[in-house]
Amino acid sequence: MSPRGGNIGVPLLPLYSQPVTVKQQPLTSEEREFFALLTEVIFSNPFSFQKDRLASLGSQIQGPTPVPDDHHYSALIPPLEQWLARLESRGLCRIQAVPLQDRRLLQYAFLFQLYDRYVAQWDQLIQTQMVKGAAPAPVPFAEELIDKLQNRGFSIEEAGRYLALFYQLRRAYFFIAHALVGDSPSMTRLRHALWNNVFTTDARFYADHLWDRMEDFSTLLLGETGTGKGSAAAAIGRSGLIPFDLKSRRFTYSFTETFIAINLSQFPESLIESELFGHRKGAFTGAIDNHKGLFQRCSPHGALFLDEIGDVSVPVQIKLLNVLQERQFTPVGSHSPLRFAGRVIAATHRSLPALRREGQFRDDFYYRLSSDVIEVPPLRRRLQESPAELKQLVGLLAKRLTGQAAEDLIDRILQVLNKCLPADYAWPGNVRELEQAVRRIILKGDYQGAEAPTDHGSWLCQATQGKLSAPQLLAAYCQMLYRRHGTYEAVATITALDRRTVKKHVQAGASKED
Numbered sequence: 001m002s003p004r005g006g007n008i009g010v011p012l013l014p015l016y017s018q019p020v021t022v023k024q025q026p027l028t029s030e031e032r033e034f035f036a037l038l039t040e041v042i043f044s045n046p047f048s049f050q051k052d053r054l055a056s057l058g059s060q061i062q063g064p065t066p067v068p069d070d071h072h073y074s075a076l077i078p079p080l081e082q083w084l085a086r087l088e089s090r091g092l093c094r095i096q097a098v099p100l101q102d103r104r105l106l107q108y109a110f111l112f113q114l115y116d117r118y119v120a121q122w123d124q125l126i127q128t129q130m131v132k133g134a135a136p137a138p139v140p141f142a143e144e145l146i147d148k149l150q151n152r153g154f155s156i157e158e159a160g161r162y163l164a165l166f167y168q169l170r171r172a173y174f175f176i177a178h179a180l181v182g183d184s185p186s187m188t189r190l191r192h193a194l195w196n197n198v199f200t201t202d203a204r205f206y207a208d209h210l211w212d213r214m215e216d217f218s219t220l221l222l223g224e225t226g227t228g229k230g231s232a233a234a235a236i237g238r239s240g241l242i243p244f245d246l247k248s249r250r251f252t253y254s255f256t257e258t259f260i261a262i263n264l265s266q267f268p269e270s271l272i273e274s275e276l277f278g279h280r281k282g283a284f285t286g287a288i289d290n291h292k293g294l295f296q297r298c299s300p301h302g303a304l305f306l307d308e309i310g311d312v313s314v315p316v317q318i319k320l321l322n323v324l325q326e327r328q329f330t331p332v333g334s335h336s337p338l339r340f341a342g343r344v345i346a347a348t349h350r351s352l353p354a355l356r357r358e359g360q361f362r363d364d365f366y367y368r369l370s371s372d373v374i375e376v377p378p379l380r381r382r383l384q385e386s387p388a389e390l391k392q393l394v395g396l397l398a399k400r401l402t403g404q405a406a407e408d409l410i411d412r413i414l415q416v417l418n419k420c421l422p423a424d425y426a427w428p429g430n431v432r433e434l435e436q437a438v439r440r441i442i443l444k445g446d447y448q449g450a451e452a453p454t455d456h457g458s459w460l461c462q463a464t465q466g467k468l469s470a471p472q473l474l475a476a477y478c479q480m481l482y483r484r485h486g487t488y489e490a491v492a493t494i495t496a497l498d499r500r501t502v503k504k505h506v507q508a509g510a511s512k513e514d
């Protein structure tokens with residue numbers, strides 16, 4: 001077993017493992033061109049901004065029909081089948097049938113063909129696993145798929161590895177595309193960033209080298225309260241690689257167990273350590289039993305989500321930094337360090353630049369956490385870009401609450417929102433506030449809007465202590481009003497400042513937060 005938790009750690013390339021039984025023939029230049037194009041399309045980010053480029057690549061492969069907006073790109077399959085049939089008629093049915101320089105291209109083509117054939121079964125497995133919960137579900141088609149991969153010349157270990165990658169691709173697509181509602185440009189950017197967070201910007205390199213080495217890539221999710229940072233973190237956590245165990249013919253974990261979340265602001269300082277690292281019986285008064293901390297409960301390849309990271313004290317930051325650097329932690333009262341093999345995702349709605357300036361957030365911890373920093377967009381920006389997103393979200397929230405997305409209920413909710421709130425309402429509590437609004441409308445038939453959240457820690461409190469200069473105070477006030485009302489004009493009216501001055505103050509705050 002490899003220390004990274006799998007018996008599938010066999011390097012993908014070069015593929016010398018299978019005996020060469022056929023006389024090798026190189027691909028023709030047309031075949032090479034086709035397979036290279038196909039490789040580029042299938043490894044691209046399915047939420048790519050380069051949709052035009054993708055569509056043009058796709059149409060070169062498959063003719064005038066555009067590439068469908070789905071990751072398995074099944075429209076690419078008919079031309080692929082034709083090219084593969086031509087190869088087969090020349091006796092080229094296995095990766096070993098071509099010389100090394102062509103092998104990679106043929107390998108990707110075979111893999112894509114088999115991935116696509118089982119897309120529906122993978123999707124069914126995701127549904128089954130969700131119902132089944134913690135125990136890994138059987139994979140009814142595993143045997144058949146392993147056989148087919150072996151028939152193409154892959155070794156049994158490689159077959160196991162590709163099963164893990166196929167499943168990961170399908171889960172990532174499912175959780176990133178469907179668990180987060182909304183198709184505004186900001187949401188597309190978010191999905192694009194989440195996909196890259198899982199597969200990096202070069203999915204081929206990930207598949208060849210990084211697939212079991214992602215533990216050192218920590219992620220920081222930033223965004224206002226209620227925007228969906230927790231949902232984004234869960235999408236990453238459930239999309240990690242789960243090794244396939246060739247002995248039991250099952251995945252080693254259920255994806256329902258690969259994501260563990262903790263809201264750090266809910267724990268008093270004295271309990272955080274024990275919650276995170278665990279404790280031994282008798283370590284302190286009240287420790288009546290051994291307790292497994294979250295770092296110990298997180299599976300290898302899983303993700304631990306540290307929500308409200310901006311709220312933890314400097315001593316706890318130092319301990320967390322140590323875990324990230326050493327990959328080890330020690331339960332309270334124990335002398336035996338344990339290894340942490342998961343990924344860390346942290347989030348905060350607070351301004352980390354401000355906390356760092358004030359010395360409340362350590363720079364070294366910030367840099368260690370931020371291999372990837374992803375901004376989760378506020379709801380008002382999403383609705384400005386794409387007003388139709390409100391209906392999509394209301395539909396989802398109504399379904400969550402009532403079990404169905406009945407059109408008449410959605411229409412009634414939208415009517416109340418249109419009547420009771422200004423068109424440019426700023427949604428200070430974001431999607432969580434919208435959830436609350438939907439509940440209120442179902443119960444009471446109206447919703448009058450919420451107060452914008454104030455970050456007392458960072459400006460109001462400082463103002464009452466006499467710590468802010470007049471320009472700082474004005475900037476913070478303008479930013480709060482802007483968050484609440486969403487337009488410079490509205491803030492200008494309230495503050496009796498001109499619009500340009502308001503914009504200057506709001507943007508000064510935004511650039512400080514970059």
Ligand SMILES: Nc1ncnc2c1ncn2[C@@H]1O[C@H](COP(=O)(O)OP(=O)(O)OP(=O)(O)O)[C@@H](O)[C@H]1O
Binds near residue numbers: 180181227230431
């Ligand atoms: N794009 C989205 N699609 C569907 N539901 C969403 C989306 N964004 C947020 N939600 C829902 O909104 C609620 C709040 O989301 P979440 O808890 O992830 O926000 P958050 O940014 O982590 O908030 P906080 O900073 O307060 O922890 C959840 O019920 C979540 O399911």
